[in-house]
Amino acid sequence: MKQSLYRLFIELTNGKITSGLLKRFARSRASRMFVSSFSQAYKINEDEMEKRLTDYPTLHDFFTRTLKHGVRPIDEGADSIVSPVDAVIENIGMIKPEHIITVKGKDYSIKEMLGKEEKIEKYTDGYFIIFYLSPSHYHRIHSPVTGRVIDQWTLGKKSYPVNKYGLKYGKNTLSKNYRTITEVEHKFGKISIVKVGAMFVNSIEVIHEGDELVKGDEMAYFSFGSTVVLLFEKGSFTPLSSIKTPYDIKVGECAGYMSHQ
Template structure:
């Protein structure tokens, strides 16, 4: 009964009308007085924000805040992969059985995430990372490596929450939610960033259509909380630089390619 009730609440949150109402209220100047309460409730570290709290005109304006230049330093070496976002690194590891991985008791198929077996096949012998962005986090995403943008495309329609409740009781949100996928060719491997929208289909925003990806560059943001899936193809030997899930910041090294090591792939 409890699971059924929670699942119903998750589906109600994904209602388009409720989502539009929430977006309207959050972006309205009427929400400005709530910024103080919001900041205190989520214990947001404001020391790295580009502007003081008083600068922001609404909850959404504050939520999508930028940072001071240099607030997220990173290793510029070509052979390192960095975190594309702040938040929680919820899970990472090799893609098992060629095409599946498990999070919160759900087994996900990368064929379903990409909705195209040919696109998914690129990452079937690679690695995956899952980054969850809570309401307290900085919600911009950055390129994790230098490279060329091969494609950008959107999939999915319904948007369930991607918080712990949504992942546990929702209908596999990574496979059903609206998501915007950016695929890069780096010097070593192909990399895909799957930005998973939450609450409404307009929650993923990109700055430009540039085909060049510069490591550490801010190239978009979530207007509501969400999740990023990062896939690495695995053509070049690769080792994760993280030992366990936990809090992470944009720019922290999460993996290293070893181009001079013979590949174990057949």
């Protein structure tokens, strides 16, 4: 029953007026009374949280919670690329000619997704991975690689659902939603980390400082469930053969390896 109510809450965020009201409510002190029931409804592991449940003054603070040190060990392989989020990998595949990725049987243009035509050629024939974060997931985003930020930009104004139904039936959600893109150069190529807003979650907060990123370090966070898309330069990445979608993964777990061709 509780989960059904929270699902209704999420659906209401699709409207401009209701999403604004709910966003304001989630940041208000009045929302504190729902923190416990939200945690129960989504079966959140409270033992991992840095704070006690009663220490979160608002739902927003709970959504953006941090975890205890060490509960997300980072794969130490020299050439490993790790998951940037706790999520479900909904799709993994190749970026086709004409700069297309196919997700849930639907084609998306990485030209539209990135919004910069000069960026796209290097990614054709490379891999993409779609990580979906539900409301139950930890919402902090960590760097999948050690490297240098060479560009960062924000596109889009509105956001629509990016769950499996939104990806299948929505209208270009991955390439039209509000999104922040961070392009990183690592030792074997480039990777674009596309952080896609969902519903009223147009608050993608980038928190890394400077141009250097270390694998596993925190770089941004969402205020609610959303999606991260990784785009890999051609010939620079080999995914784990054991990944069969949908695939549950956590921050720091190996998703594949850098490769050089």
